[in-house]
Amino acid sequence: MITPVSYTLAVGAAEGLTPLNAFDNALLAAGIGNVNLLKVTSILPPGATYVEALQIAPGSLVPTAYCTVTSGVPGERIAAAVGVGLSRDSFGVIMEYEGMGTREEAEADVARMLEAAFDWRQMKLDEVRIRGVDYQVKTVGSVVAAAVLWY
Numbered sequence: 398m399i400t401p402v403s404y405t406l407a408v409g410a411a412e413g414l415t416p417l418n419a420f421d422n423a424l425l426a427a428g429i430g431n432v433n434l435l436k437v438t439s440i441l442p443p444g445a446t447y448v449e450a451l452q453i454a455p456g457s458l459v460p461t462a463y464c465t466v467t468s469g470v471p472g473e474r475i476a477a478a479v480g481v482g483l484s485r486d487s488f489g490v491i492m493e494y495e496g497m498g499t500r501e502e503a504e505a506d507v508a509r510m511l512e513a514a515f516d517w518r519q520m521k522l523d524e525v526r527i528r529g530v531d532y533q534v535k536t537v538g539s540v541v542a543a544a545v546l547w548y
Contacts, residue, residue: 399548400442401547401548402442402444403448403546403547404441404445404446404447404546404547405448405449405450405451405544405545406479406480406526406528406543406544407429407545408477408478408479408529408540408541408543409422409423409424409426409427409428409541410423410426410530410532410538410539410540410541411425411426412534412535412537412538413537413538414537416469419537419538419539420465420467427541428450429459429543429545432455432456432457432458433456433458434461434463435459435461436462437461437546438462440488440490440491441481441483441489441490441544441546442488442489442546443487443488445489447481447526451545453545460546462479462491462493462544462546463541463542463543463544464477464478464479464493464494464495464541464542464543465477465495465541465542466495466496466539467537467538468537468538469534469537470534471534471536472534473497473538474498474532474533474534475496475538475539475540476494476495476496476497476498476499476500476502476531476532476540477494477529478504478529478530479492479493479494479507479527479528479543479544480492480504480507480508480510480511481525481526481544482511482524482525483524483525484515484520484522485523486521490511490518491544492510492511493544494510494542495540495542498531499531500529500531503531504528504529508525511525528542529542
């Protein structure tokens with residue numbers, strides 16, 4: 398079985414003509430708009446290495462744990478965050494947050510979720526990486542936060 402060996406955390410925010418256009422534009426802003434995301438749950442393979450930016454061919458099928466929120470309410474602040482908790486001796490855990498609020502609030506929620514996930518698994522949390530984004534909607538806005546896994 399082939400397992401991803403690297404990952405990155407990607408975030409983006411954008412406006413769009415429609416909710417789908419806003420989401421697509423947020424994916425483009427995050428650098429993952431030209432690949433096909435395969436939504437996965439929350440486990441990072443053991444030994445996966447963090448990379449600032451992955452070079453992935455357009456159209457590739459890419460395992461991704463992601464969250465998104467789109468709003469058509471002008472002035473509303475929307476936020477998304479993704480985080481990875483790492484254990485030196487085992488696999489990692491990915492957690493995401495999407496909703497109303499600020500980037501800082503979203504990142505704090507992800508940090509709490511990672512701590513809870515490691516506590517529940519009775520694993521030692523050795524390292525945390527979190528990225529978040531927020532956006533004040535003008536007409537139709539979207540945010541996305543993703544843990545992108547690659548081979």
